[in-house]
Amino acid sequence: PLHLSILPDPPLPRPDWVRVQNRLCGICGSDLHQIFLDTGLDVAPVALPAHRRIYLGHEMVGVVTETGAAVTGLSVGERVVRWGRANDCRARGLADLCPPCRRGHRVLCERASEPLAHEPIGGGFGDSFITPAATLLPVPDALSDEQAIFIEPAAVAIHAAFRRPPQAGERVLVIGCGTVGYLLVQALRALQPACHIAAVAQFPWQADLARRYGAGHVFLAGDDGFAEVARLTGGKVYAGRGGNRMLIGGFDVVFDVVGVETTLNHALRWTRAGGTVVLVGVHLHRMRLDVTPVWYQEVSLVGAVGHDVQEWEGERLSSFELAMRWMQSGLLTTGGLLTHRFPLSEYRQAFRAAVDKAQFRSVKVAFRMDNLPISESPNLPISESPNLPISQSPQTQGGCK
């Protein structure tokens, strides 16, 4: 079903909409879930009505090229990132906001699944798109395009960190060393400089990056995690029958940025009694989970999705505003995270690089939209590409689905 095609530029359907020309757009784990149709049909979100068409690419930075007559706060030529979805109360132009939208957690909008009068057309994986102006935020000049595509994942990481902010002296574990993992390590450090942050990486080069971004200890997914956690926290491992192990003691907070069966089961057992697991990773399948630590150790399991509004130094700021502020002040850095850039016509290679982290050593792969050779690009279904392992279910991460 995946192919590159040329669509005519549609007119703006409402006076509060704008047209945006893309410049750069990161590939997110949630884009890959949709490309590889990596979803069980029996999970909760699938029960909701689907959009007629899904346009991929939300980690974009672009320039406003047209504004409707009623648009305020955005002008032609301004650089923007995508902030919200076109289906929440603000994007619909409603005066009476639902409770989550009123709180500022637009991703949880209660009206998101109601029919839309006008569907947005296009996304970040294309030369341009049209959308309600309320779904965009201007980018400060101080941030480059290469930084701006990390504003959304940084907002996701900040929101996740605020779901259970670390206290001074606490031990925190981040499972998953990809874009959101590295940004989360930095966000936790920004929130609480006096906490101890450990991380779990899949590959040694990811562990090096995690250390560079502030993780004090990193072990690999292939290591004996129970032994590592016991060593790092002073906890004690008990071994039962058939390889069943339990740890008494453990981390105060574990952020599971991968969110698959193995990592979430580990997270629940590696958390101390009364501690918290924050589920950040997106996995759209039912899992076999041992949830006994939730009652047996009173471990709290909380989720984090997208971005919201939080208090910071006496101000109420959206996660996006806080991300931009922290990126400008250097509390969040993204150097070394954008590892690959492809033109849209090389989308097969781009998705391959995003999935195959072992071979490509990729962190963030992005599409660059400069001199798009779209007229020459093949318009073939992706299944005709000989090299892409399409049946492979990529272990992706992210928290923005």
Ligand SMILES: [Zn+2]
């Ligand atoms: Zn994302």
Ligand SMILES: [Zn+2]
């Ligand atoms: Zn709403």
